[in-house]
Amino acid sequence: xxxxxxxxxxxxxLEAMVLVPMDWxxxxxxxxGATKYFLFRKVxxxxxxxxxxxxxxxxxxxxxAVTGVILAMYxxxxxxxxxxxxxxxTNDLTLGWxxxxxHRWGASVFIILLFLHMGRVFLFGAYxxxxxxxxxxxxxxxxxxxxxxxxxxxxPWDQTAYWATVVAININxxxxxxxxxxxxxxxxxxxxxxxTLARFYSLHMLVIPGGLFALIGLHLYLVIRLGVTAxxxxxxxxxxxxxxxxxxPVRKGLVEPRPRGHGSMGTPSRTEAGS
Amino acid sequence: xxxxxxxxxxxxxxxxxxxxHLPGPTIWPFAFAGGIALxxxxxxxxWMLAAIGAGIALVFGFLWIREATREVRHPVAPxxxxxxxxxxxxxxxxxxxxxxxxxxxxxxxxxGAAIGGIVTVPALGFMIAPAFVGQGSEExxxxxxxxxxxxxxxxxxxxxxxxxxxxxxxxxxxxxxGVANNVxxxxxxxxxxxxxxxPTQPQGLPGSSKKIEASSGExxxxxxxxxxxxxxxxxxxxYDSEGNRTAGPPVRSLDxxxxxxxxxxxxxxxxxxxxxxxxxxxxxxxxxYKQADxxxxxxxxxxxxxxxxxxxx
Numbered sequence: 001x002x003x004x005x006x007x008x009x010x011x012x013x014l015e016a017m018v019l020v021p022m023d024w025x026x027x028x029x030x031x032x033g034a035t036k037y038f039l040f041r042k043v044x045x046x047x048x049x050x051x052x053x054x055x056x057x058x059x060x061x062x063x064x065a066v067t068g069v070i071l072a073m074y075x076x077x078x079x080x081x082x083x084x085x086x087x088x089x090t091n092d093l094t095l096g097w098x099x100x101x102x103h104r105w106g107a108s109v110f111i112i113l114l115f116l117h118m119g120r121v122f123l124f125g126a127y128x129x130x131x132x133x134x135x136x137x138x139x140x141x142x143x144x145x146x147x148x149x150x151x152x153x154x155x156p157w158d159q160t161a162y163w164a165t166v167v168a169i170n171i172n173x174x175x176x177x178x179x180x181x182x183x184x185x186x187x188x189x190x191x192x193x194x195x196t197l198a199r200f201y202s203l204h205m206l207v208i209p210g211g212l213f214a215l216i217g218l219h220l221y222l223v224i225r226l227g228v229t230a231x232x233x234x235x236x237x238x239x240x241x242x243x244x245x246x247x248x249p250v251r252k253g254l255v256e257p258r259p260r261g262h263g264s265m266g267t268p269s270r271t272e273a274g275s
Numbered sequence: 276x277x278x279x280x281x282x283x284x285x286x287x288x289x290x291x292x293x294x295x296h297l298p299g300p301t302i303w304p305f306a307f308a309g310g311i312a313l314x315x316x317x318x319x320x321x322w323m324l325a326a327i328g329a330g331i332a333l334v335f336g337f338l339w340i341r342e343a344t345r346e347v348r349h350p351v352a353p354x355x356x357x358x359x360x361x362x363x364x365x366x367x368x369x370x371x372x373x374x375x376x377x378x379x380x381x382x383x384x385x386x387g388a389a390i391g392g393i394v395t396v397p398a399l400g401f402m403i404a405p406a407f408v409g410q411g412s413e414e415x416x417x418x419x420x421x422x423x424x425x426x427x428x429x430x431x432x433x434x435x436x437x438x439x440x441x442x443x444x445x446x447x448x449x450x451x452x453g454v455a456n457n458v459x460x461x462x463x464x465x466x467x468x469x470x471x472x473x474p475t476q477p478q479g480l481p482g483s484s485k486k487i488e489a490s491s492g493e494x495x496x497x498x499x500x501x502x503x504x505x506x507x508x509x510x511x512x513x514y515d516s517e518g519n520r521t522a523g524p525p526v527r528s529l530d531x532x533x534x535x536x537x538x539x540x541x542x543x544x545x546x547x548x549x550x551x552x553x554x555x556x557x558x559x560x561x562x563x564y565k566q567a568d569x570x571x572x573x574x575x576x577x578x579x580x581x582x583x584x585x586x587x588x
Contacts, residue, residue, distance in 0.1 A: 079439075079442045080441075163509070166471070166472045166473065167471040167472065170472045170569045170570050173569075173570065173571065174471075174568075174571060176580035179568070179580075180567070180568060180571065180581060180584050181407075183568045185403060185406050188406045189406055190410045190587065193436075193439050193442045194439060195405075
């Protein structure tokens with residue numbers, strides 16, 4: 001543009017300081033472009049606070065991951081030491097009460113947000129074509145997260161933890177045909193004991209979080225690829241409102257990858273648009 | 276974000292393909308759900324009702340599937356035959372060619388699979404197998420017989436496995452039935468509820484407990500007077516004094532232990548599951564089964580869902 005104000009030398013140097021390394025990285029990896037593509041996506045203009053539930057859930061998961069990693073530095077997964085190490089984290093170690101509290105209550109927050117996010121997606125009809133696959137991944141994520149909760153519940157190794165896990169494993173063991181195998185697999189034997197605690201610890205901090213990270217990656221990939229749905233009351237998504245001064249016949253709202261072939265994406269008459 | 280400006284490549288897609296296939300409005304799912312609900316209610320109330328519910332669910336489920344797949348089945352049905360014949364012709368021409376690249380591709384995949392298997396199978400085996408191999412119970416010495424007064428239950432807590440420490444603590448309710456047919460008789464009932472494994476409590480008056488040192492470790496013995504039965508605090512399972520279910524969700528009687536008498540000491544053997552006990556005390560007829568996890572049926576028609584553990588002790 002001709003009207004752009006000329007920058008001072010100082011300003012140019014400062015910009016170069018940021019831009020040159022970024023260009024260097026971009027040229028060799030394409031990561032800057034990918035990040036921009038990820039962060040600066042188009043979303044429907046009628047998004048509202050309910051659309052933040054997904055990222056809130058992600059944040060809750062990340063809080064669990066970070067606090068969990070730190071708790072693992074102090075926790076000892078053996079029957080003789082587990083309870084004592086939790087007591088030490090809670091009562092003796094500096095800020096231990098806070099991090100354990102975050103992990104303990106954050107677990108509930110994570111599950112609650114999962115359900116709220118699920119409810120939002122359901123009520124907005126965001127599970128419909130072409131996002132059915134993402135709904136399925138979300139459902140698997142929910143089950144995996146609940147399993148994470150189950151395995152984490154045993155780790156304090158107090159009476160509640162022990163008996164709740166006895167009951168939970170026996171419920172699994174009541175599945176027809178597979179039950180007897182499943183029960184012994186979860187317990188690591190015929191009775192809850194040393195093996196069970198170590199096994200649940202491994203599942204809780206390695207196996208299931210790994211699965212959750214992978215599933216969340218897939219979930220986000222599909223969100224980025226398919227875009228965010230407008231709320232069901234959106235006039236724009238229904239094809240009635242159009243962006244004033246927009247770049248050509250781009251419909252406001254509803255960013256979908258393949259709405260062509262409907263006729264709804266075409267240029268309707270101005271009278272129909274009511275503007 | 277994917278819109279037409281940023282993804283020109285997608286415009287090549289034929290129109291009409293993007294049309295989402297929404298099924299027409301139909302009432303069948305509601306009828307199907309009604310059938311399922313009836314089935315579930317029937318499972319609790321009446322088998323006939325359950326059968327009717329299952330029938331309704333089957334019929335309307337079938338109708339629903341027909342309805343939902345109608346659009347898919349009809350237009351798609353005609354085109355395949357020519358397609359299939361085309362590919363068949365191509366394949367007929369193909370077989371004489373077996374190029375190097377195909378061989379290399381397959382051998383790379385095969386080698387990769389073999390290497391992957393060599394690494395993965397033992398690791399998975401190590402994850403799963405130890406849970407099933409070498410299960411068993413140790414004999415537990417509970418100390419001299421004098422500690423078990425005749426015709427009275429004592430709550431006995433002991434270490435089932437020495438190396439497990441406090442995690443291996445188990446509780447059994449033991450009643451000395453005196454001597455029957457010149458053989459001492461004991462009723463030894465596991466406190467593990469046959470519903471989901473919570474600890475049941477004896478319904479009686481507990482006396483003062485004492486601790487004795489047996490070769491299996493510390494054994495705590497608490498006499499309980501006039502035991503009328505056992506109850507579980509978790510979900511309300513109740514049993515009579517022989518361990519037969521009297522109320523609540525359990526599906527069988529309380530488990531029991533085999534016992535021996537060695538050098539004047541009472542010794543616990545293997546635990547086993549019990550279907551039902553007829554009679555009491557020394558004259559009890561016990562339907563014994565291989566030990567199953569709590570909640571699993573050992574008798575009745577439901578037992579087909581719970582095959583006995585062939586890997587167990």
